[in-house]
Amino acid sequence: MVTISSEPLSAPLNVGFDYTRSLGPVLGRFATGLRAHTIAGIRGSDGRVLVPPAEYDPVTAEKLTEFVDVGTEGVVQTWSWIAQPLAGQPLQHPFAWALVKLDGADTGLLHAVDAGSPDRMSTGMRVRVRWAAEPVGSIRDIECFEPLDVEPTERAPGEGDPVTMVTTPIHLTYQHTASPEESRYLRGLAEGKLVGQRCPACDKVYIPPRGSCPTDGVPTEDEIELPDHGIVTTFCVVNVPFLGQRIKPPYVAAYILLEGADIPFLHLVLGCEASEVRMGMRVRAQWRPRDQWGTTLENIDHFEPTGEPDAAYETFSQHL
Amino acid sequence: MSEVAVVGFAQAPNVRRTPGTTNGVEMLVPVFHRLLADTGLSKQDIGFWCSGSSDYLAGRAFSFIAAVDAIGAFPPIMESHVEMDAAWALYEAWVKIRTGEVETALVYGFGKSSAGELRRIMAMQMDPYLTTPLWPDSVGVAGLQARLGIDAGLWTEADMAEVAASSRRAALSNPDAQLSGETTAEELLKQPYLADPLRAHDCAPITDGAAAIILASGDKARELSERPAWITGFEHRVDTPLIGARDLTTSPSTIAAAKAAGVDGVQVAELHAPFTHQNILLRQALGLGKRCG
Numbered sequence: 001m002v003t004i005s006s007e008p009l010s011a012p013l014n015v016g017f018d019y020t021r022s023l024g025p026v027l028g029r030f031a032t033g034l035r036a037h038t039i040a041g042i043r044g045s046d047g048r049v050l051v052p053p054a055e056y057d058p059v060t061a062e063k064l065t066e067f068v069d070v071g072t073e074g075v076v077q078t079w080s081w082i083a084q085p086l087a088g089q090p091l092q093h094p095f096a097w098a099l100v101k102l103d104g105a106d107t108g109l110l111h112a113v114d115a116g117s118p119d120r121m122s123t124g125m126r127v128r129v130r131w132a133a134e135p136v137g138s139i140r141d142i143e144c145f146e147p148l149d150v151e152p153t154e155r156a157p158g159e160g161d162p163v164t165m166v167t168t169p170i171h172l173t174y175q176h177t178a179s180p181e182e183s184r185y186l187r188g189l190a191e192g193k194l195v196g197q198r199c200p201a202c203d204k205v206y207i208p209p210r211g212s213c214p215t216d217g218v219p220t221e222d223e224i225e226l227p228d229h230g231i232v233t234t235f236c237v238v239n240v241p242f243l244g245q246r247i248k249p250p251y252v253a254a255y256i257l258l259e260g261a262d263i264p265f266l267h268l269v270l271g272c273e274a275s276e277v278r279m280g281m282r283v284r285a286q287w288r289p290r291d292q293w294g295t296t297l298e299n300i301d302h303f304e305p306t307g308e309p310d311a312a313y314e315t316f317s318q319h320l
Numbered sequence: 321m322s323e324v325a326v327v328g329f330a331q332a333p334n335v336r337r338t339p340g341t342t343n344g345v346e347m348l349v350p351v352f353h354r355l356l357a358d359t360g361l362s363k364q365d366i367g368f369w370c371s372g373s374s375d376y377l378a379g380r381a382f383s384f385i386a387a388v389d390a391i392g393a394f395p396p397i398m399e400s401h402v403e404m405d406a407a408w409a410l411y412e413a414w415v416k417i418r419t420g421e422v423e424t425a426l427v428y429g430f431g432k433s434s435a436g437e438l439r440r441i442m443a444m445q446m447d448p449y450l451t452t453p454l455w456p457d458s459v460g461v462a463g464l465q466a467r468l469g470i471d472a473g474l475w476t477e478a479d480m481a482e483v484a485a486s487s488r489r490a491a492l493s494n495p496d497a498q499l500s501g502e503t504t505a506e507e508l509l510k511q512p513y514l515a516d517p518l519r520a521h522d523c524a525p526i527t528d529g530a531a532a533i534i535l536a537s538g539d540k541a542r543e544l545s546e547r548p549a550w551i552t553g554f555e556h557r558v559d560t561p562l563i564g565a566r567d568l569t570t571s572p573s574t575i576a577a578a579k580a581a582g583v584d585g586v587q588v589a590e591l592h593a594p595f596t597h598q599n600i601l602l603r604q605a606l607g608l609g610k611r612c613g
Contacts, residue, residue, distance in 0.1 A: 008339050013379050019448065027449050050565050052450045058560035078471065078568075080463025081516035086440050088455035097460040099564045108564030110451060110461075118516050123471050139450045168453045170444070174379035174436040179341045210389060211345040217352065217363065217392025 009183040009295055013176035019168045026055045029067060031163040034141040037131055037155075041068045041105050048106035052139075071103030072129040073148070078108075081118040087171070090144045096121045100145055112144040120147060131155040137163030181209035181220060186295035188225075192287065196261055198222040204262040228285035228300070230258035231311045233320055237274045250274045256283060256303055257319050264319060267297070271304030280310035321418045325541035325548030328534035330355040334498040337434040338528040342378035343386035344430030347530035351428070352390060355532050359544055363392060366534070367422030369399040372409035372429040376444050379436055387430060398422070405429060406531065407556075407592075413535055414554055423540045430530035438526050447561045458594075459523055463515040465568045466597040470517060472569055474604065477517060480596035481505035484521040487599075498525050524594040553581030571605050578606050 023031055026042060030053050033040045042053035043066040051070055056063055079098040085091060090112035098121075099108025114130065115121050127145040135141040135158035146153075178186060181197060185208040188195035197209030197220035204213065209220040235254035252274050255264035269277050271286070283303035293299045332347040340346035356362060369391060373384050384401045391397060402408045406429020413425035442458035443451075469475045482505040491500030508521045534544075541548040557573035557580075560566050583589075589608055593599035603610070 015379055021449060023449065030450075044565075048565075050562070052562075052564075054562055054565065058562050058565045077564075078464045078467045080460045080467065080518065081513065082457070082460050083513075083515070086437065086455060086457055088440070089457070090454055097456060097464055099464055107562070110456060110464075110564055111454065118513075123467065139453050166449060166453075168448065170452075172376070172379060172436055172441060174342075176379065176435065177339060177341055179346065180339075182341075211341065212349050212389040213392060214389045215392055215394040217349065217390060219349065 006180075007183075008177050008180050009186055010175050010177040013174040014171065015174070016169065016171040019170055021166055021168070023164055023166055024055065026053050026064070027166075028162060028164050029053070031137040031139075031141075031166060033069075034139070035135040035137040035158040035160070035163060037072070037129075037135075037157040039070050039072060039102060039129075041070045041102075042066060043068055049104060050107050051102055051105040051109050068104065070105045073126060074100045074102035074105065074109075074128075074145075076113065076121070076123060076125045076127060077101050078123060079113065079121050081121065090140070095144065098127070098145065100127060111139075111142055114144045114146045114150075128152070131157070134158070138166050179211040181211055184223070185209055189297060189299050190293055190295045192290070192293065192299065194226040194228055194258060196224045196226050196258075198224060205260060206263050207258060207261050207265065224260065226258045226260050228258070228287075229306065230256050230261065230264075230283065231316060232269060232277060232279060232281045232283060232303075233257050233264050233316050234279060235269065235277050237277075252277045254283075254303070257316055262319060265297075267300065268302035269304070270302040276305075278310060280313060280316065282306045282308040282311065322420055322537040323541070323550060324414050324417045324535055324537055325545070325550045326533055327536045327541050327545040327548050328355050328359040328361075329532070330358065331496050331531035332430075332529050333496045334527045334529040336498060336526060336528070338432060340432065340528075341386075342380065342432045342435050343383055343389075344373065344432065344530050345387060345390045347430055347528070348387060348390035348428060348532070351530055351532050352426075355426070355534060359534055361424070361534065361544070363397070364395070366424050366426045367398065368413055368416050368425040369397055370401070370409040370413040370416075370425060370427050371399075372402045372404050372406035372427075373431055374403060376441050377431045377433055377436065377438075387428075406533075410533060410535070411554060411556055414551060417535055417537050420537075423537045425535045426532060427535065428530065428532035432528045433526050434528050446563075451561075451563070457515075459515045459518060461563070462523070462595040462598070463518045464563075465601075466522070466595065467517050469569045469597055469601065474569055475597055475600045477519075478505050478509060479600055480522050481508040481519075483593075483596040483599045484508055496529075498527050518595065522596040553583075555580040569601065571601065574602060574605050583607075 030040050041049040041051035042064045044050050045057040045060040045062045049068045077099040079096040083094050096113040098113045101108050126148050130143045130146045132141050132143040185195050196205045196207035198205050199213035200221050201216035233255045235252050237250050239250050252269040254269045256267045257264040284306050285300040288301050330351045375383050410427045413427045439457035443455050446452050485503050485505050488501050491497035511519045514520045555577035557577040559573040591602045
């Protein structure tokens with residue numbers, strides 16, 4: 001039996017992507033202006049000056065084209081106090097979010113105000129832009145706003161070709177949790193065991209076991225320890241290099257159906273020429289050294305042919 | 321076009337942190353079983369399945385695919401998903417029945433908000449060019465709106481606390497609610513600010529949960545339920561994403577949607593308001609009475 005713990009396994013999951021977007025004529029002009037320490041608004045259908053500029057009027061959806069430069073000082077329309085800033089926010093010490101109506105504008109620009117304390121924030125207070133040290137043509141070229149009684153920070157504007165793109169790095173952190181069934185399977189692997197479970201409705205044996213049989217909508221239950229050998233049901237020869245690839249192509253990624261299981265899983269077949277791998281080929285797990293085992297299927301480095309006669313197609317045709 | 325009614329509803333317990341996965345299977349399996357048992361339907365009787373969820377909450381692409389496991393989708397089913405809330409999925413299912421294509425639909429929504437940093441993840445729904453790069457957290461942005469209403473004399477921090485106190489009292493009769501209890505606005509106002517002018521009680525608690533509804537067309541609904549809840553109007557609208565460019569103390573989209581759906585003469589309203597001041601804002605925008613809870 002596998003050691004049982006009721007707590008599902010969990011681990012940090014960090015995802016990140018640099019979103020790169022083209023800006024178009026309106027936002028491109030705004031971003032180019034920020035780099036040069038100017039702020040462009042645009043006149044809306046009702047005559048209001050919108051800052052940041054909108055490509056289309058928020059009420060009439062009319063295409064907007066009349067740019068109007070506005071000031072770099074303005075008035076706080078409303079604010080909220082962030083005592084514990086979150087990753088990525090404009091300031092990493094306590095600050096205020098605010099809608100700032102810049103001089104000459106009729107709408108509020110969302111940004112941070114570096115006031116030091118909520119006591120120094122008030123609706124109607126005047127603030128000025130503090131420019132970023134290295135402007136690139138983004139809303140972050142405004143480092144933040146600051147009260148007028150703060151000594152201004154001297155920052156040089158940037159220059160260059162008009163800004164047409166903006167890159168926004170997005171990094172999010174999660175605590176990923178495996179299901180109770182997956183956790184039993186993963187803990188089994190840490191002991192060198194392959195633990196599947198049978199669906200109580202259709203009797204199919206799943207490895208990994210599942211919180212819900214996709215056919216019947218009920219959790220798998222009866223635990224079954226499966227052997228570390230089986231057959232290749234279907235496979236593909238990987239010839240294409242890609243980022244993060246650990247094996248030199250060509251190599252074989254195959255669906256392995258363990259003996260006694262009804263659902264195959266994906267793994268590597270090595271130990272023979274890629275061209276020799278066949279549907280029905282019998283294979284056995286090649287485990288990594290025991291001191292490298294963890295709660296992961298990576299404990300099995302790959303599968304290798306056993307040399308036994310192939311399984312007949314009829315014996316696995318229902319598992320493709 | 322077909323009349324459409326709600327004939328069944330079930331929800332998973334709303335909890336601060338479920339030990340389950342972000343694909344919602346552990347929450348959805350019992351919800352589906354209960355809902356089908358309550359209505360006497362089998363999964364084969366459901367003409368259309370539609371779900372709403374968010375990959376950003378799950379931290380994985382196509383996370384909703386795994387949730388389909390909870391249905392047991394064999395023989396094959398007709399299924400759809402929206403990368404939105406379940407209210408939008410409900411709308412798709414409602415349209416599907418109205419067109420006469422199906423007689424019944426099961427709509428479900430699920431989310432494990434506790435898996436990530438919800439306040440940061442919510443920044444992903446804002447304008448991606450000029451707003452999301454600042455990482456404006458949902459609580460901080462709501463605070464901007466709350467203060468506008470306070471400064472304009474439309475509500476007070478005490479009014480906001482009263483919404484929270486009423487909601488918690490009302491939740492005493494719902495065993496699935498995360499927060500419930502007897503408290504007063506006065507007690508709540510003693511708590512410190514979370515994001516001045518918002519206190520923790522002004523913000524919906526981070527909640528993991530799932531819920532599902534069964535819809536049915538005219539005669540089918542009468543056959544399945546003694547008192548089907550008929551949907552007599554249904555509208556979806558959205559305000560401009562330029563948050564500084566509109567009056568944040570009201571909601572033109574809500575007013576327009578309510579008018580189109582036919583809110584006149586309504587006696588009881590359930591409002592979705594993740595922040596206390598938004599409950600007041602919506603009541604004022606819709607011309608609903610002051611009584612709450």
